[in-house]
Every structure is written in structure tokens, then in C-alpha cells.
Amino acid sequence: MNGPTTGSDVASRARAVQHLADRWIGNALATGKPAGGGSFVCSPAGLWLALAAVAAGARGETARELRALLGTADREAAPAVTAAARELALTGALEVATRVWSRVPVRDAYREALPDVRFDDLTDPAAADAWVREATGGLIERLPLAITDETLLALVNVLALKARWEKPFEGWLTRDRPFTDASGRTRPVPTMTKGVPLADVRVVDGTYVVELRCTAGEGGGEGARVRFVLGEPGAGAGQVLPAGWADRSTGTRPETDLVSIALPRLALRTRIAVTGQLPALGVRLATSDAADFSGLSPLPLAVSDVVQEAVLKVAEEGVEAAAVTVVAMRAGSAAPPPQRVLHLAFDRPFGIVVLPAATDVPLFAAWQADIPSGPGHAPSGPAHAPGGPAHI
Numbered sequence: 249m250n251g252p253t254t255g256s257d258v259a260s261r262a263r264a265v266q267h268l269a270d271r272w273i274g275n276a277l278a279t280g281k282p283a284g285g286g287s288f289v290c291s292p293a294g295l296w297l298a299l300a301a302v303a304a305g306a307r308g309e310t311a312r313e314l315r316a317l318l319g320t321a322d323r324e325a326a327p328a329v330t331a332a333a334r335e336l337a338l339t340g341a342l343e344v345a346t347r348v349w350s351r352v353p354v355r356d357a358y359r360e361a362l363p364d365v366r367f368d369d370l371t372d373p374a375a376a377d378a379w380v381r382e383a384t385g386g387l388i389e390r391l392p393l394a395i396t397d398e399t400l401l402a403l404v405n406v407l408a409l410k411a412r413w414e415k416p417f418e419g420w421l422t423r424d425r426p427f428t429d430a431s432g433r434t435r436p437v438p439t440m441t442k443g444v445p446l447a448d449v450r451v452v453d454g455t456y457v458v459e460l461r462c463t464a465g466e467g468g469g470e471g472a473r474v475r476f477v478l479g480e481p482g483a484g485a486g487q488v489l490p491a492g493w494a495d496r497s498t499g500t501r502p503e504t505d506l507v508s509i510a511l512p513r514l515a516l517r518t519r520i521a522v523t524g525q526l527p528a529l530g531v532r533l534a535t536s537d538a539a540d541f542s543g544l545s546p547l548p549l550a551v552s553d554v555v556q557e558a559v560l561k562v563a564e565e566g567v568e569a570a571a572v573t574v575v576a577m578r579a580g581s582a583a584p585p586p587q588r589v590l591h592l593a594f595d596r597p598f599g600i601v602v603l604p605a606a607t608d609v610p611l612f613a614a615w616q617a618d619i620p621s622g623p624g625h626a627p628s629g630p631a632h633a634p635g636g637p638a639h640i
Contacts (some may be wrong), residue, residue, distance in 0.1 A: 261332045262607045264319030265296045266493050268529075269610045271317065274486040275528045277520070277615075286430050286485075286597075286617035289516040289560040291407055291571030292610040293336065298405040298573040300329045301346055301365065302534075302551065305358050305544025310533045317529050322543065326361035333364060336611070339472050339604040340464025341411040345383055349376055350401040352547045370395065376404060380572050384408045387570035392519050392557035400549060401577040407611060409602065411462035411472050412566035417442050417511075419564045427512055428596045430617040437512045437620050439595075440564055444507045449590070450499035452491040455479045456592055457499065458509055462566060470605030474567055476511060477599040478592060485599060485615035492601025493610045504590035511594050513622035515561045516614050522554035541577070552578035560600065560614050561623040568623075569602055569612045 269292035277288055296318060303314040304325035315321035320328045329346075337344045346362075348354070349370035359367055368375070373395035381389050383406040395402060417440040424436035448459045456478045462471040479488035491499075526535060533539055539550035558571040594616075602612040 257331065258335060258607060260319070261328060261335070262609045264328075265293050265332075265609045266490075267319060268292055268296050268317060269493060269613060270490055271529050272522075272525070273489055273613060275525075277485065277525075287516055287615055288485075288518045288520070289558045289569075289600075289612060289614035290518065290520060290556060291558050291569075291573065291612050293332075293612075294405050294407045294558070294571040294573040295522065295554075295556055297329060297333060297344075297346060297407075298403055298575050299554070300325050300332075301362060301405070302403055302541070302544070302575045302577075304329065304361060305355070305541045306534065306539075307542050308540045310538075310540040313531050313533050317531055323361070326358075330362060330364055332609075335607070336407075336604050336609065338470065338606065340470060341409055341462065342472060342604065342611070343383060343406065343408040346403065346405045347376075347379060348401065348403050349373075349395075350545075352400045352545050352549070354401075354545055355543065358544050370399070370402065376402065380404065380406065384570040384572065385410060385568075387559050387568060388557055388572050391574055392572055393553050393555045393574055393576060395576070398552065398578050399576050400547075400579065401545070403575045403577075405573045406570070408570040409472060409611065410566075410568045411465060414461045414463055414471065415442070416566065417564040422513070422564060425510055425512075425593070426595055427619055429619050430597050433619070435619050438622050439510050439512050441508060441510045444509055446501060446504065446507055449502060449507045449592075451502055452494050452499035455483070455488050455491040456502070457491050457494075458507075458592060459496075464605075472567075472605060472611070473603045474562075475601045475603065476509070476594060477601065478594055478596075479598075481596060483597075485597075485617070489599040489601065489613050489615065492599055492613065493603065493608045495608060502590050504588045506589045507592065508589065509592045509594065511562070512616070512620040513563050514616060514620040515559070515623045516616065516621075517557070517559040519555065519557045522556055523551070526551075526554065548579065549577045550579070552576050558612065560602075560612055562600070563623050567602065571612065
């Protein structure tokens with residue numbers, strides 16, 4: 249590390265993840281519809297940590313491209329990755345880990361620059377699957393891609409959150425309410441309701457942002473925060489989700505006295521092939537034969553695949569979320585006067601952003617565009633893996 253971390257360093261890294269989130273969701277996810285119906289869940293923080301760790305071994309023009317997307321690359325990236333991961337790990341109930349499996353020599357300087365990353369020989373892909381399963385508490389069973397003979401190195405980042413709401417929803421208030429998906433189809437879904445303090449609600453560029461806080465968990469630290477973002481009817485993910493990581497000082501309070509919300513129980517799971525999205529994000533050399541990762545290994549390497557699988561479950565008791573990102577390398581009270589009540593029904597496409605306690609880093613971002621499937625009833629279809637019951 250290069251000296252103590254300052255507030256400006258933390259803010260700079262948060263902005264770097266937000267920049268990646270803006271570009272990734274706006275340029276690829278919101279337009280590419282990686283999951284049936286347009287719903288998805290992803291981890292901007294997980295993708296940033298994985299790509300930035302690989303970028304620590306990039307040099308020359310390859311590093312320049314990655315720096316434009318990530319805000320860091322080359323030799324300064326490793327300290328940034330280490331600091332960012334340690335900052336995120338201060339959030340209670342959040343696990344952060346990165347591991348590298350390799351069949352090729354890895355430079356000593358690269359290993360030493362990433363002191364929190366474990367390096368192993370890539371001899372048994374099942375060992376990587378077992379680590380993913382353990383690190384995510386079973387939310388994700390295995391690597392989201394197959395390790396082949398052509399895979400010379402795999403860098404894997406895991407983010408996993410299992411947290412309870414500070415004030416859980418009352419289960420007896422949950423009942424079926426209508427939800428209208430992006431195509432205009434309406435169906436009844438199990439929907440939770442409760443009052444929310446006005447201080448936890450704001451409007452950012454026409455989008456309602458409701459923040460719910462989680463307890464820290466047994467490990468201490470500060471609890472995570474989850475923002476539910478509801479835009480104007482017809483607004484898409486690229487327009488709505490950025491309000492979820494906007495600075496908490498932005499926006500205005502709604503003109504109301506009380507706020508209640510109606511929020512569907514949900515379970516989302518998405519596997520995203522990021523590799524094909526990288527050119528839209530300005531990264532081309534890293535996946536080409538001209539890639540320069542000479543700071544990582546003395547052998548020539550190029551990125552063959554970047555894949556992320558993420559899952560998010562929201563229920564009465566709390567929230568569970570996990571993401572595995574792999575970079576594979578080849579060769580609110582009644583009063584006597586009438587009060588204005590704002591009832592926010594998340595009964596149409598809406599967004600979800602999970603943040604750490606201290607910064608506005610988007611750990612997870614999700615877009616619920618089709619009919620929600622509650623925990624234990626994960627959506628079916630080729631873009632979704634089966635989801636298990638929530639245990640919170």
C-alpha cells in the first residue's frame with residue numbers, strides 16, 4: 249500500500265465503480281436484455297474488482313484501454329483493488345474474496361502487489377467450484393463458465409451478502425397485488441408493505457429512491473443499504489438505476505407527510521457473458537492477440553472470457569445477494585390534521601441497488617422488468633439458473 253487511505257481515495261474508487269456501472273448498464277445490459285423479459289441482476293463492484301485485478305498486470309495500450317473504463321490499470325491498480333476490497337469488507341454481512349487459479353507462471357511482483365489474493369495451481373476445476381459454493385453460502389453452486397484446456401488462468405471474484413432488514417416487513421401484511429411488467433402484462437404477485445420514514449425517501453431526476461437499511465450481522469461493522477428505485481412509467485433500466493447510486497445529498501424530499509411502500513418478494517438470477525460487451529465499453533486489446541499482460545505473467549496472455557453470475561433475493565426478513573465474476577485468460581405518524589400520504593407501489597418495472605454502509609458503491613444492481621418470482625421460485629428460461637429458497 250502506498251500510505252494511508254484518504255477520504256478522497258475512497259470517493260475516487262467509488263466514482264470509478266459508478267462510472268463502470270453507468271457504462272455497463274447503459275451501453276450493454278439495459279439494451280442487450282441478458283435475461284428473458286429484460287430483468288437482470290449484476291454486480292458492478294464485482295466486475296470492477298475482477299477487471300481491475302487483471303488490469304494490474306496490463307501494460308501499454310492494453311492498460312490505457314482498461315484505465316479509461318476502470319479508472320486504474322498497470323502498477324497503480326493493485327493497491328486500488330486491495331484498498332477497495334478492504335473498504336467493502338467493512339460492511340457487515342458482506343464477504344469479499346478474490347482468488348487466482350493458473351497453469352502458467354505468475355510474476356512474483358504481481359502476487360506481492362495483491363496480498364489479499366490467494367494463488368493456486370489450476371489442476372482441478374472442481375476445487376474452484378467448491379470454493380465458489382462455500383464463499384457464496386450456496387447461492388451460486390459453481391463457476392459460471394467451464395474451465396477448458398485452453399484456460400491458462402482464471403481470476404475469480406466473489407461478493408456475497410446475507411443481511412436482515414433493520415425493520416423487517418410484517419409477514420401477515422404480505423398479500424397478492426397486481427404487478428405490470430414491461431410488456432404491459434399484469435399478474436398478481438406476493439407483495440410486502442410497510443411504512444418508511446420520509447427521511448429515507450427522495451426524488452432524483454423524477455425517480456423515487458427508497459432506502460432500506462440492514463443490520464450489520466454477527467461480524468460487526470456497519471449494515472448494508474438497499475435502494476429501491478422507481479422511475480416514470482415506461483422508463484428503462486439505464487434511465488432509472490443510476491439514481492440508486494447517486495450521492496445521498498442529491499435529490500429532493502417528496503411533498504408528503506407519510507410514505508408507505510408495496511414491494512414484491514423476488515428472486516433474480518442472471519448469468520452475463522461480459523466478453524462480448526467489452527468492445528462497447530472501450531476494451532478491445534485485452535481480448536486480442538495484441539493484449540499486453542506482461543506485468544501478470546512472462547508468457548503472453550489475453551482475456552478469453554469475462555462471465556458473471558449474480559443472484560438477488562428480497563423477502564420479508566432481509567436480502568441475500570451473491571455474484572461470481574470470472575476473468576479467464578487463454579493463450580415513517582398520524583396527527584390530528586389530515587396528512588398527505590405517498591404510497592409507492594413497486595407494481596411496474598423497478599430497480600434495486602445494494603450499497604455498502606459508508607459509500608455509494610453499487611455492490612449489486614438489478615432491474616425487475618417482468619413478473620417477479622419470489623424467493624424459492626426463481627424464473628425459468630435459458631438465461632436463468634434455478635434458484636433455491638431464501639434462508640435469511
